[in-house]
Amino acid sequence: MADHDEGKDDESEAVVEQRIYGCDLIEEASIHLELPQVCAATAQTLFHRFYARRSFARHDVRHVAMGVLFLAAKVEESPRRVRDVLNVFNALFQHRDDGSHALEPLDLNSERYLRMKQLVVGVEAEVLTELGFLLYTEHPHKFILNYVRLICPDPSLEQQLAQRAWNVINDSARTDLCLRFAPEAICCAAISMAARALRLPLPTQPPWWEVFEVAKADVDRVSGQMADLYARPKAQYRDLKTKRPSPAAGPGQG
Structure with missing residues (x-):
């Protein structure tokens, strides 16, 4: 039991x-x-x-x-x-x-x-x-390259955006997000956080996350938990x- x-x-x-x-x-x-x-x-x-x-x-x-x-x-x-x-x-x-x-x-x-x-x-x-x-196990990593290729407005920044998002996904594995959200949602949140760090605007017409059938609320919740993780001292x-x-x-x- x-x-x-x-x-x-x-x-x-x-x-x-x-x-x-x-x-x-x-x-x-x-x-x-x-x-x-x-x-x-x-x-x-x-x-x-x-x-x-x-x-x-x-x-x-x-x-x-x-x-x-x-x-x-x-x-x-x-x-x-x-x-x-x-x-x-x-x-x-x-x-x-x-x-x-x-x-x-x-x-x-x-x-x-x-x-x-x-x-x-x-x-x-x-x-x-x-x-x-x-x-x-299906990991969010598998979606990054395709997602970034589809939505990144600047081809010269694709690799940088993908690498930053990849790093966020690696860090997300330290939390239980994988139990509560689909890998697509975690991937989108990672891309969102990476794009903000790069000050890179992503498409809003239509909202880019909807292209991948991910709810904005899920992107925000995952991003919020990741922000909390980054604010913590070393465990x-x-x-x-x-x-x-x-x-x-x-x-x-x-």
């Missing part, structure tokens, strides 16, 4: 922070593992889907981040060895939580390595079971069971 968060419709500040922290971990780990961007996006979507049914207080975001990225790499046909995934996350836990530059390597023969490996495999199985093995890990910051060593310690 799913252990739903209380007050899911109005997430606490602590839950929002842990949502962002977990997605930041996924993004950073995917870069170090040299995974395609789609792997990070799929992992973050699986992360949000899992926590739509499970509690942040009962399921440590560090464990889930490791498990969903390991799974997503397989889903997107870019699998990585579990030892490589664990080594990357081990370094990230030390660097992010301790700020250390003298990182302690993960001993592959240690009990801690075995515990971390069991965590990853266990989370992978739990996510698969919770989501009913339904892992297909820090907290153990929601104890309400305290975690030791820097990360999962499997002790």
Whole structure:
């Protein structure tokens, strides 16, 4: 049975922070593992889907981040060895939580390595079971180039507009927008924010978002949540069971 968060419709500040922290971990780990961007996006979507049914207080975001990225790499046909995934996350836990530059390597023969490996495999199985093995994900990224090509009034700015919108979409994966809005709406909001940053007027006759069958209200809501995200300080890990910051060593310690 799913252990739903209380007050899911109005997430606490602590839950929002842990949502962002977990997605930041996924993004950073995917870069170090040299995974395609789609792997990070799929992992973050699986992360949000899992926590739509499970509690942040009962399921440590560090464990889930490791498990969903390991799974997503397989889903997107870019699998990585579990030892490589664990080594990357081990370094990230030390660097992010301790700020250390003298990182302690993960001993592959240690009990801690075995515990971390069991965590990853266990989370992978739990996510698969919770989501009913339904892992297909359609990301907003796939729409950007076509949308920009159709509406950008200045061909010389198409690439710049598309890149800025792409960056916004990548950042949107740190929120649960993918659970509440269609990918087309997220894409349109990203283009809208990118165009404002570039001071680039987009067509209004007819309104450009209507060409893609997206409601202006959805564009505004997504843009508003993204603005809130950008105003936040960097997320820090907290153990929601104890309400305290975690030791820097990360999962499997002790």
